[in-house]
Amino acid sequence: MHFVFMGVSGSGKSTVARGAAQRLGLPFADADDFHPETNIAKMSSGVPLTDADRLPWLGSLAAWLGERERNGESSVMACSALRRSYRDILRGGAPGVFFVHLHGSRDLILERLRGRSGHFMPSELLDSQLAVLEMLGPDEAGTVLDVASSPEKLVEEAVRIITEAQERR
Numbered sequence: 062m063h064f065v066f067m068g069v070s071g072s073g074k075s076t077v078a079r080g081a082a083q084r085l086g087l088p089f090a091d092a093d094d095f096h097p098e099t100n101i102a103k104m105s106s107g108v109p110l111t112d113a114d115r116l117p118w119l120g121s122l123a124a125w126l127g128e129r130e131r132n133g134e135s136s137v138m139a140c141s142a143l144r145r146s147y148r149d150i151l152r153g154g155a156p157g158v159f160f161v162h163l164h165g166s167r168d169l170i171l172e173r174l175r176g177r178s179g180h181f182m183p184s185e186l187l188d189s190q191l192a193v194l195e196m197l198g199p200d201e202a203g204t205v206l207d208v209a210s211s212p213e214k215l216v217e218e219a220v221r222i223i224t225e226a227q228e229r230r
Contacts, residue, residue, distance in 0.1 A: 062135050062230060063126050063155045064223055067142035068163040069190040071174035072208050073215060075139040077163060080216035081223060082137035088129055092140035095121045109189040112146075119147055123154030130155035135227065143194045148201065159226055160203030161219060167191060169209060 064087075066078035075091050082089035096104075100114055122140055129136040142148045142160065152158045171187055197203045204222060206215055 062223075062227055063129065063138070063158045064136070064161060064219075064226075065138045065140050065142055065148075065151060065158055066161045066163060066219070067140060067148070068208070069141065069143070069170060069187060069194060071170040071187065072163040072165060073173070073212055074141075074163050076212050077206075077215045077219055078137050078139040078161075080212065081219035084216065084220050085137075085223060087223075088134055088136045090122070090125050090136070090138045092118070092122055092138060095125070104186060107186060109186055115147065116150075119150040123150050126151060126154035126158065130157070135223075137223075141190065143190060145195050145198060145201070157230075158202065160197055160201060161222060162197055162203060162205045163208050163215070164196075164205050165208035 064078070064081070066074040066081075068074050075093070079089055079091070081087075096118055100110055100118060103110060103114065122138065126136065126138065136155075138151075140151065142151060148158070148160060167187065174187060197205065206218055208215070210218070
């Protein structure tokens, strides 16, 4: 199975996904590492990405998931996956994708974004991400976690969710 931790920038998806992957010994990918320099430059300057900007990036993420699938490995990925159409592309790489949506209030996430350093995504882009965010549909495999919890509690919950999902397979 493949577990994609999704949400807007600042929701903690990389922290929680990386922590869960380490605890479970699963391969981990951070979607930020797959962005071409042009996307990073655009976001760094406060310009939201378009779907055309995102498509090659999403294709490379789907390919990474597909490689894990072909190797018979489960995996963990942190990726915004804001729209259903983006999640569909990821599912195209590996059909057994389960989404863990890290979601919370705009104010809490904005506070976290403003307090973080060393990341290319400015807090000014939060509203554009929230505007395009599509919550998981009832037919999409996944769950929602409230980011008001501490990162440690979120990692614990994520480990439980992944373990239970793998046991059901």
